[in-house]
Amino acid sequence: MHDYCHNYTKMKNKKYRLTVISEILRLQVIGNQEELLELLKERGFDITQATLSRDLKALKVAKTPLSNGTYKYVLPPQIKPISDKLASQNFTSHGAVLSLDFSGQLAIVKTKPGYASAIAWDIDNRATDEVLGTIAGDDTVLLIPREGVSREEIMKVINIIFQERN
Amino acid sequence: MHDYCHNYTKMKNKKYRLTVISEILRLQVIGNQEELLELLKERGFDITQATLSRDLKALKVAKTPLSNGTYKYVLPPQIKPISDKLASQNFTSHGAVLSLDFSGQLAIVKTKPGYASAIAWDIDNRATDEVLGTIAGDDTVLLIPREGVSREEIMKVINIIFQERN
DNA sequence: CGATTTTATGAAAATAAATGCAAAAAACCT
DNA sequence: AGGTTTTTTGCATTTATTTTCATAAAATCG
Numbered sequence: 150m151h152d153y154c155h156n157y158t159k160m161k162n163k164k165y166r167l168t169v170i171s172e173i174l175r176l177q178v179i180g181n182q183e184e185l186l187e188l189l190k191e192r193g194f195d196i197t198q199a200t201l202s203r204d205l206k207a208l209k210v211a212k213t214p215l216s217n218g219t220y221k222y223v224l225p226p227q228i229k230p231i232s233d234k235l236a237s238q239n240f241t242s243h244g245a246v247l248s249l250d251f252s253g254q255l256a257i258v259k260t261k262p263g264y265a266s267a268i269a270w271d272i273d274n275r276a277t278d279e280v281l282g283t284i285a286g287d288d289t290v291l292l293i294p295r296e297g298v299s300r301e302e303i304m305k306v307i308n309i310i311f312q313e314r315n
Numbered sequence: 316m317h318d319y320c321h322n323y324t325k326m327k328n329k330k331y332r333l334t335v336i337s338e339i340l341r342l343q344v345i346g347n348q349e350e351l352l353e354l355l356k357e358r359g360f361d362i363t364q365a366t367l368s369r370d371l372k373a374l375k376v377a378k379t380p381l382s383n384g385t386y387k388y389v390l391p392p393q394i395k396p397i398s399d400k401l402a403s404q405n406f407t408s409h410g411a412v413l414s415l416d417f418s419g420q421l422a423i424v425k426t427k428p429g430y431a432s433a434i435a436w437d438i439d440n441r442a443t444d445e446v447l448g449t450i451a452g453d454d455t456v457l458l459i460p461r462e463g464v465s466r467e468e469i470m471k472v473i474n475i476i477f478q479e480r481n
Numbered sequence: 482c483g484a485t486t487t488t489a490t491g492a493a494a495a496t497a498a499a500t501g502c503a504a505a506a507a508a509c510c511t
Numbered sequence: 512a513g514g515t516t517t518t519t520t521g522c523a524t525t526t527a528t529t530t531t532c533a534t535a536a537a538a539t540c541g
Binding site: 482489499500504508 | 515516523524530531535
Binding site for chain 1: 457
């Protein structure tokens with residue numbers, strides 16, 4: 150049985166908290182974690198600096214120097230979400246990607262004829278963390294994984310990007 | 316009285332040092348100041364971490380989390396006045412080269428969209444000693460270093476060829 | 482050149498941030 | 512529900528970064 154009595158004052162939902170953190174950072178200049186911690190407390194999030202540090206890491210928030218000699222935590226540039234909507238709008242779900250194979254440190258993506266450039270573009274834009282770069286022919290994409298990224302990780306991300314609908 | 320005996324090995328010029336720091340950060344992943352300090356020492360800059368902290372602040376270098384769980388110091392986005400662009404004769408100083416990374420024995424040069432072929436041509440022609448060949452996509456150049464050529468050497472030559480003017 | 486002001490730097494101290502580890506909470510099964 | 516696994520968190524501590532303060536070096540000026 151589900152618990153209908155969600156206690157919002159005490160809510161410890163990480164996802165929600167991350168959202169709130171993003172909002173705060175978008176609207177005001179935060180120079181250190183203590184400061185942000187204070188604002189979060191005001192909003193009912195009773196966490197420690199350790200957790201906040203992890204949250205900021207998860208959000209990929211960077212600490213950057215300002216011209217006035219202070220610092221500011223800044224959100225990463227908006228990343229295109231890998232949403233179902235997006236996925237269903239381009240060929241990603243049209244089966245343009247035929248196969249993925251590996252040879253040494255390189256990966257080869259075979260596509261339908263003519264699709265390689267388009268597929269490569271998708272990969273470049275949506276797997277920036279895992280992929281160093283791509284080079285497209287007509288029906289083949291050469292994919293260079295970032296050093297230290299495993300084959301599994303590449304497979305996973307390619308799967309996510311080009312997942313078939315059922 | 317002026318001192319004519321400038322000791323270059325011990326050169327403590329801030330401006331130059333900042334340039335070198337920028338170069339390093341542009342080309343490799345630095346996760347903390349100690350690490351960078353070490354690289355600077357190798358290059359003859361004998362400074363303390365305190366100074367480096369100030370340097371990074373001056374350069375507005377941000378510390379940002381990576382998806383692999385580590386951190387990276389990143390330079391602020393390059394702001395190029397249009398007048399500079401007009402004044403330049405070739406891509407070399409247009410900032411068409413965005414990044415240089417390595418994976419195994421290969422190097423990947425990311426460029427502005429459409430620039431890859433041109434950049435590849437420049438590399439082919441000006442780094443014949445270090446580079447065996449290149450393959451260009453749209454915004455990615457796959458660079459195959461000559462056997463025995465180190466990453467450092469590649470970084471160096473790419474830096475020389477595509478150095479930004481101030 | 483001296484005197485004065487500005488800038489750069491190191492050493493040490495103060496802050497800030499990251500993390501190992503254990504425990505608590507939540508999510509997942511049968 | 513009861514057992515199991517995964518995720519989240521706090522605490523304590525480590526590690527990293529920033530800053531203060533004193534001094535040295537460089538630039539400025541009369």
